[in-house]
Amino acid sequence: MNLLKKYTGWFVLGTLALYLISVTQLISVLLPTILAWSANIAMWHSLAPSAKRQVSWLMIIGSMALLFAGSQGTWMTWQQVFAVNIPMLAMFVAVSFLDLTNTADKSSELPTGFKAILNTALGVQILGAVINLSVILVFAERMKAPNKLSPVQQFVLTRSFASAAWWSPFFVATGIALTYAPGMQWQKTLIPGLVMGVVAVIFSTTEAFHRTKGDFKGYPIKRESLFIPVFLALSVILFHYIWPNISILVLICILAPCATILLISTNSRKDSLLKFVNHKLPQIGSQFALFLAAGIFSNGISAIILSYPELFNLDNFTFNPPLFSFVLAAMIIVGVIGVHPVISIAIASPMLLPLNPDPTQLGFLFLSAWAISAGSSGLTGLGLLMTSRYQIPTKVIVMNSLHYAVFMWVLCCIVNWPFL
Incomplete structure (x- = not known):
């Protein structure tokens, strides 16, 4: 165990590296799967008690469902149970490298007024679309008063950040959608996603x-801070156009670390990268635990559905706009009350796939559920961050954004x- 803890960051990095090698079929996906679960074990001690409870329940319920389905003759493969979310974890590790390009400027005064609000909202969405969750912390730490962030600052940051899930290929939500809506074409959701954002x-x-x-009081946005996000987004689009057979997710796994190494501003790239691997990567235990547990849970649900097809028979339904609206509303509601979007997506996917929905439309449903619920809930990732770090009550977060959630659902x- 001590050996695992000492090399946790390298197990995390190895998950990314071996996943990319497994894509070439030179090695089995078993190797990155073993490293991912080893990293999960090593990082378990660092999880908050609430995260341990959530992950434990997901694993227990998923395991019981798998065993029960097995007793009925339905068995899932080890790849489905243990490796289904390895691509998302690899993407998350790759995107985490971009933290190294993110520097906060504390020398300038905070801007005020309408322009400050608009620039803050656009900045946190554009930067967050690539650099992800660390941007929220950078913005909030710079904007907060001596005591805490205001509720208005909170909803501008969380809503704008979460709405990047609609269009950003670097968001974990996109990896989830690509996995749980097989055949989804991300390019077709880009325009409607940008409209929503x-x-x-x-x-x-x-x-x-x-x-x-x-x-x-908003965040002081500068043009140079937008260079890396725009550069990476254009790079993904360009390389996918040149090599359309390479998935968006794999491109991100390659481009994000490479761009970081090329563009990082530091006296010693080697020292910065070693510090990142040894100290930063071991801090993403909650993401590893959640996604690995969600894989067990979602396949447990899938196995139950396969065992009792007559109970989950939706042959009388078609994946039409009314069903889209109903499912999206249900996913937003459970998200607001604390169910992580990855869980609701994992439940919805095996029930909707037998209807042969358009994969891109299904993917847009999942992206929408993620963007709206993450931006409105006080009990999932962003909301818990605002509650624990900036003392904004969960009730205030939810009440501030109920009308927003309804409006965005209608839209x-x-x-x-x-x-679509």
Whole structure:
């Protein structure tokens, strides 16, 4: 165990490296799977008690479901149970490298007014689309008053950040959608996703200005801070156009670390990278635990559904706009009350796939559920961060964004018809 803890960061990095090698079929996916679970064991002690409870329950329920389905003659493969989310973990590790390109400037005064709100919302969405969760911390730490972040600052940051899930190929939500909606074409969700992301920013900016009368301290955005996110996004699009057979997820796993090594601003790349591997990567235990547990849980649910097809027979339904609207509403509701989007997606996918839905439309459903629930809930990742670190009550977070969740749900249902 001590050996595992000492080399935790290298197990995490090895998960990414061996996954990319397994894509070439030179090695089995068993090797990155073993490293991922080894890293999970090593990082378990660092998890918060609430995270341990959630992950433990997911594993227990999933394991019991798998054993029960097995007693009925339905067995899942080890790859389905233990390795289904390895691609997402590899992507998460790759994107984590981008933390090294993120520097906070504390020398300038905080801007105020409508422009400050708009720039903050756009900045956290664009930067967060590539650099992910660390951007929320950078923005919030710079914007907060001596005591805490204001509720208005909170919803501008969380809604705008979460709405990047609609369009960013670097968001974990995209990896989830690509996995649970097989055949999804990310490029086709880009335009409607951008529409949703822009509307989310406009909605939150207008509301924040109305509530604060312009007395809002935002984040000082500079042009150079947007270079890396835009560069990476364009690189993904370009390379996917040149090599369409390489998936978006694999491209991100390759490009994010490579771009970081090339663009990192430091006196010693080697020292910065070693510090990152040894100290930063071992801190992502909650993501590893959640995604690995979700793989067991989702396949347990899938096995039960396969064991009792008559109970989950949706042959009388088609994946039409009304069903899209109903399922999305249900996923948003369970997300707001604390069920992580990856769990609701894992449950919905095996029930909807037998309907032979358009994969891209199904993927847009999953992206929408993630973006809206993550931006509105006080009990999943972003909300818990705001509650624990900035003392914003869960009830305040939820009540501040209920109307936002309803509005974005309606808009998703409308956008779904003409675009998808």
